[in-house]
Amino acid sequence: MTAAAPRRPRILAIAEAANPDWVSVPLVGWSLAHSLRAVAEVHLVTQVRNRAAILAAGYVEGRDFTAIDSEALARPAYRLADRLRGDAGKGWTILQAANALSYPYFEHLVWRRFGDALRAGEYDIVHRITPLSPTVQSPLAPRLAKIGVPFVLGPLNGGVPWPEGYEAARRAEREWLAPLRAAYKLLPGRRATLTHASAILAGSRHTASEMPARCADKVLWLPENGIAPERFSRRAQPGQGRPLRVAFVGRLVPYKGCDMLIDAARPLIEAGQVALDIVGDGPEMDRLRGMAGELGSGVLFHGWQPHARVQDILAGADLLGFPSIREFGGGVVLEAMALGLPPLVVDYAGPGELVDDAVGFTIPCLPPDALVPALRAALGEIVAQPFSLRAKGAAAAARVEAHFTWQAKAAQVARVYEWVLQGAPRPAPDLFADDPVAGARPA
The missing domain is CATH 3.40.50.2000 (Glycogen Phosphorylase B;)
Known part of the structure; x- marks a missing residue:
């Protein structure tokens, strides 16, 4: 008798920014969430602004994805940040600060919509793909821990320090908040987010280095960009x-x-x-x-x-x-x-x-x-x-x-899911490692 194929994990993929028609973070959110459908049963949860583009990509609302309308806070927060930035494309730190303040409301609405399904065991893992910024906390993390649903966070990236000699460039970019960025580590919710995450995907070695020592055993290096x-x-x-x-x-x-x-x-x-x-x-x-x-x-x-x-x-x-x-x-x-x-x-x-x-x-x-x-x-x-x-x-x-197509990234994340759910060997954080299940940490 032929053994039955193992059941694919059921993933609630949270990507507040996920849009196949945009670039940067929204394209990363869409591309990773979409590629994961090759290795898991994925239901995408995103912000309502992405709804039309995702429908045009062939997804069926309710079956393949859910659009959450958090505009009551997201729209005024973005407008305020845009005024403070003063110029499109600049003041990235200001925009991230505004998102950090408004994003918890999005997850509040996600819990309201999916809390009963999560408690009923309809999903094996919740994976927050975007926001990418490590300054944005996830109030879902402790709630999921209480009901025994693993939480995968990332890839997280951002906040690379401005190198010496580029103060003029920093000012031209209107990165006035950049020198104060480290204060995010004191924000309420950061400790709970990291503590209750089952795996933390760091999009850069800098981000990995910012993780507390107590989380080191669950930090994996996964650059967020990929190629179709x-x-x-x-x-x-x-x-x-x-x-x-x-x-x-x-x-x-x-x-x-x-x-x-x-x-x-x-x-x-x-x-x-x-x-x-x-x-x-x-x-x-x-x-x-x-x-x-x-x-x-x-x-x-x-x-x-x-x-x-x-x-x-x-x-x-x-x-x-x-x-x-x-x-x-x-x-x-x-x-x-x-x-x-x-x-x-x-x-x-x-x-x-x-x-x-x-x-x-x-x-x-x-x-x-x-x-x-x-x-x-x-x-x-x-x-x-x-x-x-x-x-x-x-x-x-x-x-x-070998390493940076979205198909390859989906396979890498699948190993993370196996590790979290089944106790498989810890995936190698270094994508260039010969052994796909080596235990070495990022350099």
Whole structure:
């Protein structure tokens, strides 16, 4: 007699931000929750603003997902934060502070809607996917502990300290609350959230390092960004000609470092050895155009582009130049790697955790007056030895395929579910570990 297949775990996936049509956190929330359907029975709980996009994606409301209307608090909190920020795309810490104040109401409504089902054992695990910010507490955690339902939290990420020498960039980004961010550890509810979590997924090693020692045995490293292979079907052929084409993709804001890339590449552009493709828009556009004015066609500003066009530009480049000095995740780095394009990044925070010598190039996180020469030297070495680009690009694509597709991430989270529910061996926090069930903690 053939043994029956084991029952798939029933997951109540809470992703307040989950939207297939948006970018950043909402796209992460949607992508991870959706990918988990391959390994579990998943019911998605999200905020009502995402309802139309999720219906358009083919989900059936009530069966596949539930939209929670928390606008009574969410809308005024966002409006207040938006006024305090003063400029779209800036003041991220202010926005997170507002979300931290309004989000508990969302979980209150989730409990009101699903409390009876949870008490009746209709779900095996509650997994809070978003918010990603570790400053946002979960009042559901102690309630679930009382009824014996495991709670998985994360991936959590954010709050990477501003590096030395970038105070001007911090002020330009209106990150006035950043120096006070550590105060979130004193907020009521943080201890209960972490104590009652069965597993905590840290999206970065920095976030893992912020977890209390008492939680160390349940912290796992899972970078939040992932790749949908069907959206990255092209393949770059780096190192094939001159000049070396270096692509930058991102918002044109101070901390992304596009100005430092232009400064660093200037003599190489003037010598005809390097050309820059800058994809993106933002408040720095006019200043950056002024910096590059005398460089002519050596610097092309493409502005905002749809995804397919961004992929075309990256596939035609030799190198991703991305000297951002404060990047939590580094989604664009993974996107370039998926196309076989090696990245050149600052060895700090998210990009520094994704890139090593096997797949790309890193430079130390230095103040601007030292980082620009280091970036220039790295570009000069790459120009002199372009033959290394193809091998690094191939290794980058292979790494993404093995560890950073959404399918791979779903399999990684499935091991977490098995650990929480069945006492399986603790998954390895390091995604590059050879042993998928090794017990080593993140470095």
